[in-house]
Amino acid sequence: MQQQQGPRGAFILFEGVDRCGKSTQTSLLAKALQSKGVAVESWNFPDRKNTVTGHAINEYLAGKQDHNDRAIHLLFSANRWEKSDALLRALHSGTSLVVDRYAYSGVAYSAAKALPGMDAAWCKAPDAGLPAPDLVVYLELDNAAAAARAGFGGERYEKAEFQDRVRAAFQQLKEPSWLVVDASQSVEQIHEQILAEALQVVRRCKEGQPIQQLWG
Numbered sequence: 444m445q446q447q448q449g450p451r452g453a454f455i456l457f458e459g460v461d462r463c464g465k466s467t468q469t470s471l472l473a474k475a476l477q478s479k480g481v482a483v484e485s486w487n488f489p490d491r492k493n494t495v496t497g498h499a500i501n502e503y504l505a506g507k508q509d510h511n512d513r514a515i516h517l518l519f520s521a522n523r524w525e526k527s528d529a530l531l532r533a534l535h536s537g538t539s540l541v542v543d544r545y546a547y548s549g550v551a552y553s554a555a556k557a558l559p560g561m562d563a564a565w566c567k568a569p570d571a572g573l574p575a576p577d578l579v580v581y582l583e584l585d586n587a588a589a590a591a592r593a594g595f596g597g598e599r600y601e602k603a604e605f606q607d608r609v610r611a612a613f614q615q616l617k618e619p620s621w622l623v624v625d626a627s628q629s630v631e632q633i634h635e636q637i638l639a640e641a642l643q644v645v646r647r648c649k650e651g652q653p654i655q656q657l658w659g
């Protein structure tokens with residue numbers, strides 16, 4: 444993987460269980476950074492539209508197509524690898540990326556299935572070497588608060604009991620560097636906490652902080 448020095452954009456990632464507010468905060472942060480003159484794009488994973496794997500993933504999540512559990516895990520990972528060159532190009536061109544879900548969701552949702560031979564170490568392996576985010580914002584929301592939000596859709600993983608296991612899997616993945624935010628606060632309160640940290644990360648990346656690799 445190409446490693447360049449010099450000014451670059453920042454890779455800021457939102458993770459968390461369903462309905463914790465990732466898409467809401469991704470969009471707010473991208474707009475706020477843009478209004479402060481930062482070149483920024485918002486991305487989300489899985490990319491269901493612009494990739495070879497996206498159609499298969501979409502059919503799987505919609506429950507229209509079944510897949511072997513290891514195979515679908517590898518497809519989600521391949522979906523990230525498919526976008527990794529474009530992701531690096533964007534960062535090196537000076538564009539910051541605000542990203543909704545990435546490899547941590549990949550591990551958490553697959554490990555939550557608790558299948559023999561598919562522990563977190565197995566789940567992490569195919570994503571090793573991907574560009575690592577410069578900041579992971581984890582939106583923490585408990586069961587009761589999540590349940591009070593707009594209802595689940597009809598997708599495969601949108602079941603309360605499964606979401607509990609996903610939450611537990613995220614707890615295992617948490618790293619000390621993550622910005623953990625109480626997602627039961629108001630949209631604006633959450634946004635303000637994240638914006639301050641994001642601006643510092645954007646500054647450090649502009650100063651040439653090197654891009655790391657997962658799970659290095």
Ligand code: Z5A
Nearest residue numbers: 461462463464465466467488489519549552593600629630
């Ligand atoms: N998946 C996987 O298995 N493996 C992988 O590698 C990857 C993903 C990358 C993708 O779903 C699915 O793929 C997901 C994981 C799996 N499976 N599930 N389940 P997605 O990301 O496309 O899901 P989504 O439709 O965007 O839903 P979400 O991510 O669960 O929601 P969210 O983005 O976190 O929340 P939101 O849409 O911003 O907000 C939800 C609602 O709450 C909405 O009505 C908001 O207006 C409201 N909201 C937001 N913030 C607040 C606050 N602060 N207070 C009150 N209400 C709020």
Ligand code: MG
Nearest residue numbers: 465466467543
């Ligand atoms: Mg979302």
